[in-house]
Amino acid sequence: MILILTTQAGDYSHIKIIDWLSYLKANFLIITGEGILNGREKLSITNGEIFYNDINLSKEVTCVFYRRWITGSEIRIIDDEELNTNLNRNLVAEMLEIRTFLWNNLKNAIWIPEVGPVSVNKLSNLDLAKSIGFNVPDYMVTNSKDDLNRFFLKNEGKIITKAIGNFQNAQTMDGFLVNSIYTKQVDTTLIKLLPEKFALSFFQKLIEKKHEYRILYFNKKCYSALILSQEQELTKIDSRLQDEDAEARLVPVDISEKLSHTIIQFMEKLNLNTGCLDFLHGLDDKYYFLEVNPVGQIGGYSERCLLNFEKDIVLELIRIDNE
Amino acid sequence: MNRDNEIKQEINQAVSKGLIPVAFFNSVVKDTKCSKFKSSNLKMNRRYRQTIIPRGYSNLTVSKVYELSQLTSK
Numbered sequence: 001m002i003l004i005l006t007t008q009a010g011d012y013s014h015i016k017i018i019d020w021l022s023y024l025k026a027n028f029l030i031i032t033g034e035g036i037l038n039g040r041e042k043l044s045i046t047n048g049e050i051f052y053n054d055i056n057l058s059k060e061v062t063c064v065f066y067r068r069w070i071t072g073s074e075i076r077i078i079d080d081e082e083l084n085t086n087l088n089r090n091l092v093a094e095m096l097e098i099r100t101f102l103w104n105n106l107k108n109a110i111w112i113p114e115v116g117p118v119s120v121n122k123l124s125n126l127d128l129a130k131s132i133g134f135n136v137p138d139y140m141v142t143n144s145k146d147d148l149n150r151f152f153l154k155n156e157g158k159i160i161t162k163a164i165g166n167f168q169n170a171q172t173m174d175g176f177l178v179n180s181i182y183t184k185q186v187d188t189t190l191i192k193l194l195p196e197k198f199a200l201s202f203f204q205k206l207i208e209k210k211h212e213y214r215i216l217y218f219n220k221k222c223y224s225a226l227i228l229s230q231e232q233e234l235t236k237i238d239s240r241l242q243d244e245d246a247e248a249r250l251v252p253v254d255i256s257e258k259l260s261h262t263i264i265q266f267m268e269k270l271n272l273n274t275g276c277l278d279f280l281h282g283l284d285d286k287y288y289f290l291e292v293n294p295v296g297q298i299g300g301y302s303e304r305c306l307l308n309f310e311k312d313i314v315l316e317l318i319r320i321d322n323e
Numbered sequence: 324m325n326r327d328n329e330i331k332q333e334i335n336q337a338v339s340k341g342l343i344p345v346a347f348f349n350s351v352v353k354d355t356k357c358s359k360f361k362s363s364n365l366k367m368n369r370r371y372r373q374t375i376i377p378r379g380y381s382n383l384t385v386s387k388v389y390e391l392s393q394l395t396s397k
Binding site for chain 1: 326327330334335338339340341342343344345346347348349350351352353354355356
């Protein structure tokens with residue numbers, strides 16, 4: 001049996017996977033963190049075996065496709081926002097314990113991505129990427145204005161800032177969504193605003209680019225989308241930005257064998273059989289590694305570039321399940 | 324000042340006081356109650372829009388939504 005682990009909200013890339021599983025008449029089961037948290041689906045763990053609606057997962061599951069597990073910000077228990085947030089934190093922590101147990105218990109199953117490296121560390125990955133031969137824009141993590149000024153001057157006033165890891169959306173009590181994920185260019189006006197010591201932040205050299213790549217990776221194969229980010233002002237620094245009139249165009253593209261080979265090497269070092277990698281193609285004709293996300297968004301890129309990424313994953317899941 | 328600008332300024336102030344990372348500066352703030360937000364937050368096939376996936380407090384499950392989307396696609 002193929003097991004799909006996902007969340008009720010906060011992800012939409014798994015839907016097409018489910019479509020393909022259904023179309024190809026696979027033997028599959030979907031479990032979400034939310035579904036078992038509130039008892040809508042029956043789950044029992046006893047004597048080291050996991051039963052889901054009376055199916056013995058410990059015996060039946062041959063492979064697992066893992067997306068995300070639970071979206072705490074979406075859980076509504078009580079009206080008091082603050083108490084709701086604090087209760088959510090506990091519920092999410094409990095559910096993450098269950099996820100870890102699934103990892104530990106279903107060890108004989110093939111996991112996509114593999115158990116463990118789902119929570120990759122961006123900083124460690126930048127260093128690893130550099131060590132295996134990728135170009136990586138210089139970066140600095142600091143909370144000191146002096147250090148920031150030095151880094152700014154060293155890079156001729158062209159630097160960006162973004163999260164060290166991932167920022168989650170935040171919502172105000174009156175329904176406004178605060179999205180801080182986008183990369184921003186740092187200029188002298190912003191630096192002047194900062195106190196001598198500030199909250200620990202990530203800065204990186206701004207690479208003047210021709211365009212960007214989002215590379216979907218699965219089982220030593222790259223499915224690449226070229227992001228024409230420089231066609232319009234809005235998407236030049238962060239290609240994910242969009243408004244009613246503008247968004248970056250995407251086209252499918254074949255990357256060089258050399259880049260593909262280095263990506264395979266990198267993913268094998270990380271023990272990742274799938275993931276989404278972001279690259280820049282600089283004006284200097286070099287490719288720069290930005291980051292890898294094992295459970296990054298795949299749906300939009302795959303669909304808009306006709307990459308059929310999800311179908312290949314599903315065919316592999318079915319192959320494993322039939323072995 | 325609009326409420327979204329007010330929130331943006333509050334966040335920028337927190338950055339300038341050194342309370343939150345610099346990457347929070349000029350965060351995008353959107354009114355989720357506004358219909359324009361609801362119609363433009365994802366530009367994908369209607370079938371794959373996140374709005375058809377149930378929220379955490381819904382009685383539906385992803386499996387049920389999948390069944391629904393099968394029905395609506397026919």
